[in-house]
Amino acid sequence: AGLFLYIERMTKMLKDKSILLVISGGIAAYKSLELIRVIKKAGGSVRCILTKGGEQFVTPLSVSALCEEEVYTDLRSLKDETEMGHIRLSREADIIVIAPATANLIAQMAHGRADDLASTALLASDKPALIAPAMNVRMWENPATQENITKLTEYGHTIIGPNEGDMACGEYGMGRMLEPDEIFDAIVGTLGKKPLAGKTAIVTSGPTFEAIDPVRFIGNRSSGKQGHAIAAALKLAGADVTLVAGPVSIPAPAGVKTINIETAQQMLEACENALPADIAVCAAAVSDWAPKQHDQKIKKRDDTSPPSTELNENPDILKTIANHKNRPEIVVGFAAETENLEDNAKAKLSRKNCDIILANLVAQEGAEIFGKDQGHVYCITPSSVDNWQPMSKSAIAKKLTDTIINSLNNTETLKSAAE
Numbered sequence: 001a002g003l004f005l006y007i008e009r010m011t012k013m014l015k016d017k018s019i020l021l022v023i024s025g026g027i028a029a030y031k032s033l034e035l036i037r038v039i040k041k042a043g044g045s046v047r048c049i050l051t052k053g054g055e056q057f058v059t060p061l062s063v064s065a066l067c068e069e070e071v072y073t074d075l076r077s078l079k080d081e082t083e084m085g086h087i088r089l090s091r092e093a094d095i096i097v098i099a100p101a102t103a104n105l106i107a108q109m110a111h112g113r114a115d116d117l118a119s120t121a122l123l124a125s126d127k128p129a130l131i132a133p134a135m136n137v138r139m140w141e142n143p144a145t146q147e148n149i150t151k152l153t154e155y156g157h158t159i160i161g162p163n164e165g166d167m168a169c170g171e172y173g174m175g176r177m178l179e180p181d182e183i184f185d186a187i188v189g190t191l192g193k194k195p196l197a198g199k200t201a202i203v204t205s206g207p208t209f210e211a212i213d214p215v216r217f218i219g220n221r222s223s224g225k226q227g228h229a230i231a232a233a234l235k236l237a238g239a240d241v242t243l244v245a246g247p248v249s250i251p252a253p254a255g256v257k258t259i260n261i262e263t264a265q266q267m268l269e270a271c272e273n274a275l276p277a278d279i280a281v282c283a284a285a286v287s288d289w290a291p292k293q294h295d296q297k298i299k300k301r302d303d304t305s306p307p308s309t310e311l312n313e314n315p316d317i318l319k320t321i322a323n324h325k326n327r328p329e330i331v332v333g334f335a336a337e338t339e340n341l342e343d344n345a346k347a348k349l350s351r352k353n354c355d356i357i358l359a360n361l362v363a364q365e366g367a368e369i370f371g372k373d374q375g376h377v378y379c380i381t382p383s384s385v386d387n388w389q390p391m392s393k394s395a396i397a398k399k400l401t402d403t404i405i406n407s408l409n410n411t412e413t414l415k416s417a418a419e
Ligand code: CTP
Pocket: 204, 264, 282, 283, 284, 285, 286, 287, 288, 314, 315, 316, 317, 318, 319, 332, 333, 334, 335, 336, 337
C-alpha cells in the first residue's frame, strides 16, 4: 500500500505542469536524462534546450526520446523560430530549470548576454529560474562566479546546490550538481502547494565565538551545513524563515532572512526578537561557556605562569525558546551522544522541553561529523525512536521538514476535531 501511495503521489505531483529544462555543457548532463524521466513519471511535460556544450555530453536523440518532444538546440534554426520561438519556449513553461548550469551559462545570465538559444530564451523569460550549478571547485569558488551567483539571486532566481564531493576531474569540493531527486524536490517545492505557507520558523546554525580578549576566542568546528540546509528546506516548503547564524564560511540560503551573530548571548537575543514563530530548530553548536572577557590583549610574560580564565555559563537557547511564553508549536533540538543514545536523547528531550531531538551517535567519529556532508541521526520524540540511516545533510533537512509538516498537520487535525 505504501509503494502504491508513493507512486500515486508521484504521478500527481507535476500533473499539467510544463518544465523548460536547459542542459548546458557539463559532465553532470547525464543526470539530467534521469531528471527528465522523473518529471515525466510525475505527470509533468518537459521541453528541453540543449546548448552546444550540452550536446558534447548527451545527444539530442536521447533527450528527445525521453521528453517525447523535439529538442531545441539552435537560435538561428528557422524551424525552431517558426514552430517554437525562443519567446514562446520560455513563456509557455511553468518553471525554467537549468541543470547542469555551467560557469559560462551562469556568467551569460548574470551579464544579460543573448548569444545562443539558451541565453536568449533565458533573457526573454518572464519568470525566475531554478539554477543547478555544476563545475570544478575552483571555478565555483572563483570570486567572479560567486559575484555572478549573487547577481542571479538578486534578480530573483533560485540557486539549488551545488553539493560537495568527488568531482569528475579528480578533485574534491563544492561543485557537484544536485542529484536528480533533489532537483525534482526543488521543482515540486517551487510549483506545488507549499505545505508551510503562512508559517514562520527560526533556525540556529553554526558555532558561537566567545571572546577571551580582543583577538582570541573560544569556538568550535561547526560548519553550519546542517542548520543552513534545514533553513533552506523549510523555506522551500513555504515557511518564512529567520536563520540566526554564527560565524560560518558557507553562503546563506536564498530567500531566508539571515542574522549573523558571534556569541551565544547575541544568538539568544536574535532568536527572542524573532518570536513568536511556529517552528524553531536549534542546530547551532553553542558554546556552553563564555570566558570573562579581558579589555586588552592578554600579554605573555616570562615571569608569570599561564593566565587562567574564569568561565561563565551561557544561556541555553533551545531550552529558553522551548519554555518561552511565545513557545513555537514545534521545537527541535540536536544532541551529540557518545553512549546510551536513546536514553540520553530522551532525557535531553524532556529536560529541554522540546518535541523532537535529532541525535547523532558520535562514538567513533567524534568531532569528525563537523564539516561533513553526510550525517547519521536518530529522530527521537516522546513516543518514538527512528533510525534515519546515514544520508546527506540536505536529505536530513528534507526529512525533518516532512516530519515537522506531519506533526503540524496532526495538531491541526486534533484541534479541529476538538472544536
Ligand atoms: N543548545 C542551545 N544553547 C546552548 C547549548 C545547546 O541552544 N547554550 C542546543 C543546541 O543547538 C542543540 C542542543 O541544545 O540543539 C544540544 O544540547 P546540549 O545540551 O549542548 O547537548 P550536547 O551537545 O548533546 O551535549 P551534552 O550531552 O554534553 O549536554
